[in-house]
Amino acid sequence: MSPTVTTFLFEAANFLVFATVLGWLFFKPVRQAITNYREKFEADNQLAAQNLAEAEKVRKEIDDTHAHLQAEMNELRASELEVIRRQADQILMEARAAADREREQSHLQASRMSDVQQDRLGEVSAMVTAEMVKRLLEQIGGPDLQSSLIQSACQRLASFSQDSIAPVKIESSLPLSEEQVTEIKDALGSAATSADFRMVDGLGVGVRISTAKGLIDASASGLSQFARQSLVKEMQRQSNNDNPNQSVNDV
Amino acid sequence: MNLRIFGDPVLFHLGPVPVTETMVSSTVVSLLLITVAITLRYIVCSHPEHWLSVVAFMTVESFDNLVEEIVGRSHTVVSTLAGSLFLFIAACNIAGQFPGVHPATGSLATTSALAVVVFLSVPIAGIQTNGVWDYLKHYFRPNPLLMPLHVISELSRTLALAVRLFGNIMSGHLVVGLLVALAGFLVPIPIMALDLLIGLLQAYIFTILSTVYIGAAISAVEE
Amino acid sequence: MDDQTILAIVAMAGASLTMALGAVGAAIGESRIGAAAMDALARQPDEASSITRTLFVSLAMVESTAIFCLVIALILLFSNPFIDTVVQ
Numbered sequence: 001m002s003p004t005v006t007t008f009l010f011e012a013a014n015f016l017v018f019a020t021v022l023g024w025l026f027f028k029p030v031r032q033a034i035t036n037y038r039e040k041f042e043a044d045n046q047l048a049a050q051n052l053a054e055a056e057k058v059r060k061e062i063d064d065t066h067a068h069l070q071a072e073m074n075e076l077r078a079s080e081l082e083v084i085r086r087q088a089d090q091i092l093m094e095a096r097a098a099a100d101r102e103r104e105q106s107h108l109q110a111s112r113m114s115d116v117q118q119d120r121l122g123e124v125s126a127m128v129t130a131e132m133v134k135r136l137l138e139q140i141g142g143p144d145l146q147s148s149l150i151q152s153a154c155q156r157l158a159s160f161s162q163d164s165i166a167p168v169k170i171e172s173s174l175p176l177s178e179e180q181v182t183e184i185k186d187a188l189g190s191a192a193t194s195a196d197f198r199m200v201d202g203l204g205v206g207v208r209i210s211t212a213k214g215l216i217d218a219s220a221s222g223l224s225q226f227a228r229q230s231l232v233k234e235m236q237r238q239s240n241n242d243n244p245n246q247s248v249n250d251v
Numbered sequence: 252m253n254l255r256i257f258g259d260p261v262l263f264h265l266g267p268v269p270v271t272e273t274m275v276s277s278t279v280v281s282l283l284l285i286t287v288a289i290t291l292r293y294i295v296c297s298h299p300e301h302w303l304s305v306v307a308f309m310t311v312e313s314f315d316n317l318v319e320e321i322v323g324r325s326h327t328v329v330s331t332l333a334g335s336l337f338l339f340i341a342a343c344n345i346a347g348q349f350p351g352v353h354p355a356t357g358s359l360a361t362t363s364a365l366a367v368v369v370f371l372s373v374p375i376a377g378i379q380t381n382g383v384w385d386y387l388k389h390y391f392r393p394n395p396l397l398m399p400l401h402v403i404s405e406l407s408r409t410l411a412l413a414v415r416l417f418g419n420i421m422s423g424h425l426v427v428g429l430l431v432a433l434a435g436f437l438v439p440i441p442i443m444a445l446d447l448l449i450g451l452l453q454a455y456i457f458t459i460l461s462t463v464y465i466g467a468a469i470s471a472v473e474e
Numbered sequence: 475m476d477d478q479t480i481l482a483i484v485a486m487a488g489a490s491l492t493m494a495l496g497a498v499g500a501a502i503g504e505s506r507i508g509a510a511a512m513d514a515l516a517r518q519p520d521e522a523s524s525i526t527r528t529l530f531v532s533l534a535m536v537e538s539t540a541i542f543c544l545v546i547a548l549i550l551l552f553s554n555p556f557i558d559t560v561v562q
Binding site: 257258411414415417418419421422425449452453455456459 | 530553
């Protein structure tokens with residue numbers, strides 16, 4: 001065989017064997033590996049897409065929950081706020097009521113205090129008035145006053161019915177003259193027999209005649225007491241007529 | 252100076268069969284390539300994330316894509332054939348750059364053997380895809396008178412395929428040898444670089460053209 | 475001038491002519507391919523990779539005609555099939 005033909009045949013066979021071996025040992029497994037790789041890649045891709053979708057879902061859920069919670073929280077906050085506002089209102093109202101009460105009480109107290117003061121003032125003024133009347137009477141006192149007082153007492157005695165006035169007690173601080181005694185006795189009439197004349201301290205000028213029908217006080221102390229009593233009565237009447245609220249508001 | 256253009260020196264005889272230098276170099280190249288391929292396959296199977304397995308992926312993918320682009324559909328056998336052609340021719344061309352190595356593709360016997368393989372695989376692929384009758388009918392289209400032209404074109408393109416590869420590699424080798432003989436050491440380096448480029452380019456062209464021929468046979472009926 | 479000399483002269487002349495004409499044809503073709511490729515690159519820079527690939531393939535295919543001529547010339551010069559008849 002010529003070398004050229006041998007070479008030709010050998011090269012053809014060599015190449016065919018080479019291609020077959022390469023195809024079986026290299027191309028086929030590598031192609032298989034590429035397919036596997038692609039499949040794995042595809043599976044990974046799919047898995048990633050699935051995971052992404054799942055994550056998206058979870059995120060949406062979380063978002064929903066978050067929004068829900070937010071709404072709930074807002075609601076809760078609003079209700080809490082409402083409750084707190086109401087409580088605050090209540091507290092405010094209570095405080096206002098308490099303040100009103102306190103104020104009223106203090107007004108009441110103030111009015112009472114003013115009343116008490118008024119009473120005391122009245123009493124003091126009454127006492128002062130009584131004292132002044134007494135002193136005035138003592139200053140202007142004398143036999144004229146004595147006699148005029150006795151005259152007025154006698155006039156009053158005369159208004160009583162003379163039967164039932166016994167026993168009669170006649171008290172005086174100053175000694176009575178004879179004319180005065182007879183004048184009293186005249187006034188007493190039938191009861192003059194049982195009349196009892198006494199000397200008493202503290203009466204000043206004038207006499208005090210106590211009968212079964214009543215007391216006739218025509219002495220300086222009696223006048224002053226009468227003046228005091230009438231003054232107190234007048235003041236009480238005036239304070240009762242006044243409107244307390246108006247007085248409070250004025251304060 | 253010993254210019255070897257057409258003849259192969261016979262190294263020894265294996266019985267009655269003469270063993271030429273081309274045979275030895277092509278065998279060595281094939282075995283080397285197969286070793287590398289098996290190593291890559293092992294790496295692909297054991298460590299798919301290794302960069303060498305990525306290289307293997309890219310290699311196979313590029314041939315598959317090439318065939319899909321040219322044929323119009325993915326065809327594993329054709330792409331295996333194309334890949335084997337490219338790898339073998341490119342490896343032979345690169346091996347020719349080593350001193351003292353006679354490139355297997357620089358011999359007309361090798362290139363014509365490759366061209367004949369392509370020539371034979373064209374009708375095989377056509378018949379396998381379209382059936383005998385349909386494939387044979389495409390010789391008589393568009394006109395039965397053109398049948399001789401079809402046949403001549405198939406023969407001539409096979410011849411061109413063989414001679415193109417052989418001429419390129421042999422002439423590059425020859426030019427380098429002449430330059431070494433005339434100018435001396437290191438001068439032919441640019442020419443050798445050009446040879447390297449031309450070798451890869453010719454391997455690519457051989458692969459492309461064979462794929463185009465086979466693809467034309469596969470899709471002959473559809474036209 | 476014996477037959478061998480005539481054959482040698484004719485073979486050398488034929489080889490030179492083959493190489494010259496083949497180189498001219500290939501050169502013209504390749505120049506046109508290069509110009510067209512540059513035009514295409516200027517028009518569509520995005521398609522640079524595809525254009526470059528097609529350019530190289532086309533160049534190699536056109537170059538192959540020159541290579542054919544080279545092979546013919548080499549056959550004429552170094553392994554002339556008619557040398558045997560002349561030598562006999």
